[in-house]
Amino acid sequence: MTASSAKRQPNRWPALLDAAAAQFAERGYHATSMRDLAAATAMTPGAIYFHVASKQALLLAVYEEGVQRILDRVEAAAATAREPWARLEKAIAAHLAAVLDAGAYARVVIRILPHDAPEIAAELKQLRDRYEARFARYFAAIALPRERDAAVARLALLGAMNWTPVWYKDGGKSVPAIARELLAPLRALAGAKPARGAK
Amino acid sequence: MTASSAKRQPNRWPALLDAAAAQFAERGYHATSMRDLAAATAMTPGAIYFHVASKQALLLAVYEEGVQRILDRVEAAAATAREPWARLEKAIAAHLAAVLDAGAYARVVIRILPHDAPEIAAELKQLRDRYEARFARYFAAIALPRERDAAVARLALLGAMNWTPVWYKDGGKSVPAIARELLAPLRALAGAKPARGAK
Amino acid sequence: MTASSAKRQPNRWPALLDAAAAQFAERGYHATSMRDLAAATAMTPGAIYFHVASKQALLLAVYEEGVQRILDRVEAAAATAREPWARLEKAIAAHLAAVLDAGAYARVVIRILPHDAPEIAAELKQLRDRYEARFARYFAAIALPRERDAAVARLALLGAMNWTPVWYKDGGKSVPAIARELLAPLRALAGAKPARGAK
Amino acid sequence: MTASSAKRQPNRWPALLDAAAAQFAERGYHATSMRDLAAATAMTPGAIYFHVASKQALLLAVYEEGVQRILDRVEAAAATAREPWARLEKAIAAHLAAVLDAGAYARVVIRILPHDAPEIAAELKQLRDRYEARFARYFAAIALPRERDAAVARLALLGAMNWTPVWYKDGGKSVPAIARELLAPLRALAGAKPARGAK
DNA sequence: CATGAATGAGTTTTCATTCAT
DNA sequence: CATGAATGAAAACTCATTCAT
Numbered sequence: 001m002t003a004s005s006a007k008r009q010p011n012r013w014p015a016l017l018d019a020a021a022a023q024f025a026e027r028g029y030h031a032t033s034m035r036d037l038a039a040a041t042a043m044t045p046g047a048i049y050f051h052v053a054s055k056q057a058l059l060l061a062v063y064e065e066g067v068q069r070i071l072d073r074v075e076a077a078a079a080t081a082r083e084p085w086a087r088l089e090k091a092i093a094a095h096l097a098a099v100l101d102a103g104a105y106a107r108v109v110i111r112i113l114p115h116d117a118p119e120i121a122a123e124l125k126q127l128r129d130r131y132e133a134r135f136a137r138y139f140a141a142i143a144l145p146r147e148r149d150a151a152v153a154r155l156a157l158l159g160a161m162n163w164t165p166v167w168y169k170d171g172g173k174s175v176p177a178i179a180r181e182l183l184a185p186l187r188a189l190a191g192a193k194p195a196r197g198a199k
Numbered sequence: 200m201t202a203s204s205a206k207r208q209p210n211r212w213p214a215l216l217d218a219a220a221a222q223f224a225e226r227g228y229h230a231t232s233m234r235d236l237a238a239a240t241a242m243t244p245g246a247i248y249f250h251v252a253s254k255q256a257l258l259l260a261v262y263e264e265g266v267q268r269i270l271d272r273v274e275a276a277a278a279t280a281r282e283p284w285a286r287l288e289k290a291i292a293a294h295l296a297a298v299l300d301a302g303a304y305a306r307v308v309i310r311i312l313p314h315d316a317p318e319i320a321a322e323l324k325q326l327r328d329r330y331e332a333r334f335a336r337y338f339a340a341i342a343l344p345r346e347r348d349a350a351v352a353r354l355a356l357l358g359a360m361n362w363t364p365v366w367y368k369d370g371g372k373s374v375p376a377i378a379r380e381l382l383a384p385l386r387a388l389a390g391a392k393p394a395r396g397a398k
Numbered sequence: 399m400t401a402s403s404a405k406r407q408p409n410r411w412p413a414l415l416d417a418a419a420a421q422f423a424e425r426g427y428h429a430t431s432m433r434d435l436a437a438a439t440a441m442t443p444g445a446i447y448f449h450v451a452s453k454q455a456l457l458l459a460v461y462e463e464g465v466q467r468i469l470d471r472v473e474a475a476a477a478t479a480r481e482p483w484a485r486l487e488k489a490i491a492a493h494l495a496a497v498l499d500a501g502a503y504a505r506v507v508i509r510i511l512p513h514d515a516p517e518i519a520a521e522l523k524q525l526r527d528r529y530e531a532r533f534a535r536y537f538a539a540i541a542l543p544r545e546r547d548a549a550v551a552r553l554a555l556l557g558a559m560n561w562t563p564v565w566y567k568d569g570g571k572s573v574p575a576i577a578r579e580l581l582a583p584l585r586a587l588a589g590a591k592p593a594r595g596a597k
Numbered sequence: 598m599t600a601s602s603a604k605r606q607p608n609r610w611p612a613l614l615d616a617a618a619a620q621f622a623e624r625g626y627h628a629t630s631m632r633d634l635a636a637a638t639a640m641t642p643g644a645i646y647f648h649v650a651s652k653q654a655l656l657l658a659v660y661e662e663g664v665q666r667i668l669d670r671v672e673a674a675a676a677t678a679r680e681p682w683a684r685l686e687k688a689i690a691a692h693l694a695a696v697l698d699a700g701a702y703a704r705v706v707i708r709i710l711p712h713d714a715p716e717i718a719a720e721l722k723q724l725r726d727r728y729e730a731r732f733a734r735y736f737a738a739i740a741l742p743r744e745r746d747a748a749v750a751r752l753a754l755l756g757a758m759n760w761t762p763v764w765y766k767d768g769g770k771s772v773p774a775i776a777r778e779l780l781a782p783l784r785a786l787a788g789a790k791p792a793r794g795a796k
Numbered sequence: 797c798a799t800g801a802a803t804g805a806g807t808t809t810t811c812a813t814t815c816a817t
Numbered sequence: 818c819a820t821g822a823a824t825g826a827a828a829a830c831t832c833a834t835t836c837a838t
Contacts, residue, residue, distance in 0.1 A: 012818095028315060030229030034812060044820050046814075055812065113365075116227060152372065152380040159362025160355035167354050181351040185384030211801080233829060246802050248830065410797090426713060428627030432833060442799050444835075453833065511763075514625060550778040553764050554757035561756025571749065579749040583782030609822080631808060644823050646809065 013051050015041050018103065021062045025104035029059060029116045056117045060124065063112075066105035067127045070098045071134060084141035085187060091138045093179035095161055100168050100175060110162040132158065144190055153186060212250050214240050217302065220261045224303035228258060228315045255316045259323065262311075265304035266326045269297045270333060283340035284386060290337045292378035294360055299367050299374060309361040331357065343389055352385060411449050413439050416501065419460045423502035427457060427514045454515045458522065461510075464503035465525045468496045469532060482539035483585060489536045491577035493559055498566050498573060508560040530556065542588055551584060610648045612638050615700065618659045622701035626656060626713045653714045657721065660709075663702035664724045667695045668731060681738035682784060688735045690776035692758055697765050697772060707759040729755065741787055750783060 019040040023032040034055055038045045052058045077094035081087040098106040109131070114124035139154045160182050173181075218239040222231040233254060237244040251257045276293035280286040297305040308330070313323035338353045359381050372380075417438040421430040432453055436443045450456045475492035479485040496504040507529070512522035537552045558580050571579075616637040620629040631652060635642040649655045674691035678684040695703040706728070711721035736751045757779050770778075 026314075028227070028229060028312075030227065031315065033810075035810085045812085046821080047819050049813070050818060113227075115225075116230065148383055149372065149376075149380050152377060153384065155362065155366050156359035156381050159359040159365070161358070162362060163354065163358025166358070173348065173351065177348075178351060181348050182355050184347055185352065185388045188388035189384045232827080234827080243803055244829085245804070245831075249801060254829070424712075426625070426627060426710075428625065429713065431831075433831085443833085444800080445798050447834070448797060511625075513623075514628065546781055547770065547774075547778050550770065550775055551782065553760065554779050554782075557757040557760025557763070558753035559756070561752065561759060564756070565752050571746065575746075576749060579746045580753050582745055583750065583786045586786040587782045630806080632806085641824055642808085643810080643825070647822060652808065 012041065012043065012047075016043070016048065016051055016058075017061060017065060020058050021066070021104040021108055024059065024062060025107035025111055029112050056120050059108075059112065059117050060120050062105060062108050063124050063127050066107075066109040067131050069102065070095060070106050070109065070131055073098050073102070074131075074134065078138060084138075084143075085183070085190075088138045088142055089179055089183050091135065092157070092161060092182055093176045095135070096164060096175045096179055099162070099165055107165060110165070142186070142190060144186070148189065153189075157182065157186070211240065211242060211246075215242070215247060215250055215257075216260060216264065219257050220265070220303040220307055223258065223261060224306035224310055228311045255319050258307075258311065258316050259319050261304060261307050262323050262326050265306075265308040266330050268301065269294060269305045269308065269330055272297045272301070273330075273333065277337055283337075283342075284382070284389075287337045287341055288378055288382050290334065291356070291360060291381055292375045294334070295363060295374045295378055298361070298364055306364055309364070341385070341389060343385070347388065352388075356381065356385070410439065410441065410445075414441070414446060414449055414456075415459060415463060418456050419464070419502040419506055422457065422460060423505035423509055427510050454518050457506075457510065457515050458518050460503060460506050461522055461525050464505075464507040465529050467500065468493060468504050468507065468529055471496050471500070472529075472532065472536075476536055482536075482541075483581070483588075486536045486540055487577055487581050489533065490555070490559060490580055491574045493533070494562060494573045494577055497560070497563055505563055508563070540584070540588060542584070546587065551587075555580065555584070609638065609640065609644075613640070613645060613648055613655075614658060614662065617655050618663070618701040618705055621656065621659060622704035622708055626709050653717050656705075656709065656714050657717050659702060659705050660721055660724050663704075663706040664728050666699065667692060667703045667706065667728055670695050670699070671728075671731065675735055681735075681740075682780070682787075685735045685739055686776050686780050688732065689754070689758060689779055690773045692732070693761060693772045693776055696759070696762055704762055707762070739783070739787060741783070745786060750786075754779065754783070 016037065019037050020032075023036055023040065027036075034045050034048055037043075037058075038048055041048075048058075052061065073094040074091045077090040078087045081090045099110060109128065112124075114121040114128065117124065135158065136154060139150070139157070144150050144153060164178065168178075215236065218236050219231075222235055222239065226235075233244050233247055236242075236257075237247055240247075247257075251260065272293040273290045276289040277286045280289045294305075298309060308327065311323075313320040313327065316323065334357065335353060338349070338356070343349050343352060363377065367377075414435065417435050418430075421434055421438065425434075432443050432446055435456075436446055439446075446456075450459065471492040472489045475488040476485045479488050493504075497508060507526065510522075512519040512526065515522065533556065534552060537548070537555070542548050542551060562576065566576075613634065616634050617629075620633055620637065624633075631642050631645055634640075634655075635645055638645075645655075649658065670691040671688045674687040675684045678687050696707060706725065709721075711718040711725065714721065732755065733751060736747075736754070741747050741750060761775065765775075
């Protein structure tokens with residue numbers, strides 16, 4: 001369906017994808033031109049079209065990779081804990097790491113709105129949803145008081161997580177520590193004791 | 200919208216600002232062209248430049264108005280409550296209302312990153328900060344356990360609030376109800392009892 | 399025929415003409431916009447069109463004034479000497495003064511080529527020629543060796559004079575001194591003794 | 598001019614440069630639009646930007662070529678004579694030929710003021726100066742009476758030369774003859790005998 | 797007299813994309 | 818695989834000019 005599977009020339013495609021991820025994340029989709037990408041990868045503009053059919057397809061490929069990367073990290077992290085709260089905290093930390101530390105792919109997913117590329121908006125949204133559904137599973141495992149709206153709580157948590165790139169500074173609090181802070185209020189709500197220790 | 204027949208209306212500037220706010224909020228800054236704006240206001244592209252010097256200046260004007268509107272609503276709302284938690288909740292509800300219900304101005308402030316218009320990025324950031332500083336004051340009044348990081352908590356709350364446009368649907372939970380939900384975990388953290396009832 | 403005769407509102411027209419002369423001389427005709435002129439005279443663009451019918455007409459008016467000013471100065475100066483060489487030298491000095499020291503009008507005449515405003519090119523050329531014919535009369539009175547081409551000599555002198563704005567610096571040699579230097583070679587050619595002393 | 602049918606000619610850059618030189622020389626910098634240039638070279642406006650980054654860069658390229666061409670011709674001509682006056686006369690003739698007969702490049706250098714393209718004004722001025730410095734060397738070799746200002750004489754000569762495009766008509770006096778006429782007065786000043794012969 | 801507002805054609809420049817070679 | 822060259826539409830913005838008030 002997308003350009004990511006069929007054509008895998010030795011080394012240019014990953015470089016192209018990386019460059020696209022970096023620029024889309026940093027400047028946004030519309031502010032990044034194919035020429036910028038060509039310059040960043042030392043290709044000619046025409047050469048890009050050997051690897052990918054259009055700018056939108058390129059965004060889609062980055063999105064796919066981005067979602068996959070968050071998913072992989074989050075699942076791997078979650079697998080290291082069995083207790084729901086701990087598992088959720090690990091998942092949050094992995095998500096934050098993906099968005100703050102790792103490459104730019106994950107940042108594209110939260111920065112570029114599906115609406116920005118109308119013709120593939122539906123596909124982009126689906127990709128986003130694919131991840132959110134997974135996150136929702138970890139979230140569903142924690143027990144919140146019945147009078148609270150769990151959906152809102154989940155979306156609030158997601159919002160808090162996705163807003164971190166706006167304020168996160170490199171030398172500050174560690175990612176796992178931030179994850180714990182984000183979860184602490186919900187833990188209090190549930191009457192759970194906060195986790196001990198930190199990096 | 201209403202300007203179909205008359206030739207000489209005064210006051211095209213508010214209409215232009217409205218249109219810019221709407222389009223910037225919906226499609227983003229780069230995806231909105233001056234032509235789009237001209238079409239939306241039934242002006243010629245050239246006529247826009249009688250009212251504003253550049254697209255960036257237009258964004259700045261929208262930003263200013265947006266920040267002012269949030270600020271006005273939030274301050275008015277906060278003034279109706281004296282108790283810190285109640286006041287914060289009112290402020291949150293007003294912020295959400297500005298971002299979700301009211302015109303598009305407030306949404307521009309949270310959607311368009313300063314970075315998008317490099318030459319005025321500093322001014323845009325300053326405007327954002329002006330609001331966040333005000334919000335920080337309401338937040339500072341609530342007492343959180345000493346072992347929690349209040350700054351992270353505040354930024355998380357702000358992230359949760361600013362992410363709502365992504366998921367909010369018109370017929371769903373009421374804005375004050377969402378505000379209460381967003382605050383509930385922090386209340387629990389502080390050991391405060393949740394507020395009673397609401398719309 | 400032009401706008402300079404009929405409409406003479408108390409004070410704006412001269413200011414407008416001055417501004418046009420200054421800007422045309424400094425930036426050139428095409429690089430000067432009616433808006434620039436409006437700004438420089440504290441008028442609205444529309445108001446300019448009360449005084450003058452078009453940008454071309456404005457150039458024409460400046461040209462007319464410019465030629466008139468050179469002519470007036472040159473004639474007045476020439477009238478103070480009877481001997482041909484002395485008269486020519488006075489004329490040259492007056493021309494240089496008009497072009498270097500005085501307002502910008504004269505500089506417009508030598509900077510802006512008739513071709514720049516095609517529709518009035520003929521009129522502009524006629525104005526230029528009007529002055530050059532007068533200058534030619536002073537030139538014709540000096541006696542050059544028969545084997546020299548007097549026309550080329552005259553045009554060379556004119557070229558030398560009109561090129562001075564390119565290199566003239568305010569604190570340098572005085573205008574009459576430059577005039578004497580320009581004429582000296584021709585004097586030598588004619589076997590005449592150079593004039594004595596000057597400022 | 599010759600590019601009516603073939604679809605893929607290489608080397609459009611020289612044609613573009615030629616067209617720019619021709620139009621800049623004839624109409625001036627500001628009066629020449631990129632569209633004009635596109636039409637004159639049978640390119641689309643966009644295609645021009647494959648070859649050159651901006652209109653200013655195009656002017657700079659023409660200027661460089663123009664200065665180089667004058668320099669080449671003048672140096673070649675000057676190399677054919679050893680005696681200072683003869684060498685200077687050859688140099689003048691070569692300069693005139695460059696400005697009057699040859700392509701438009703040289704005329705651009707004397708017609709377009711550095712000021713016309715503010716962002717590259719310094720570079721343009723430097724190019725002009727490069728030539729004038731060379732010319733000054735030839736000029737310095739002739740001996741003028743001590744009481745004359747050699748600098749003014751040189752600038753006057755340059756002015757006379759650069760003004761020729763204003764009045765030169767094709768069927769008139771030959772270029773070498775004009776050169777001789779321009780130099781004759783200075784020769785007289787120096788007490789030198791005028792050169793014999795002519796075309 | 798003058799202005800505030802507008803027009804419409806123009807400016808330079810950029811863009812995603814194409815394609816012969 | 819890749820490039821050099823191009824396209825055509827669109828971008829932001831400017832211009833001389835007009836005109837109701």
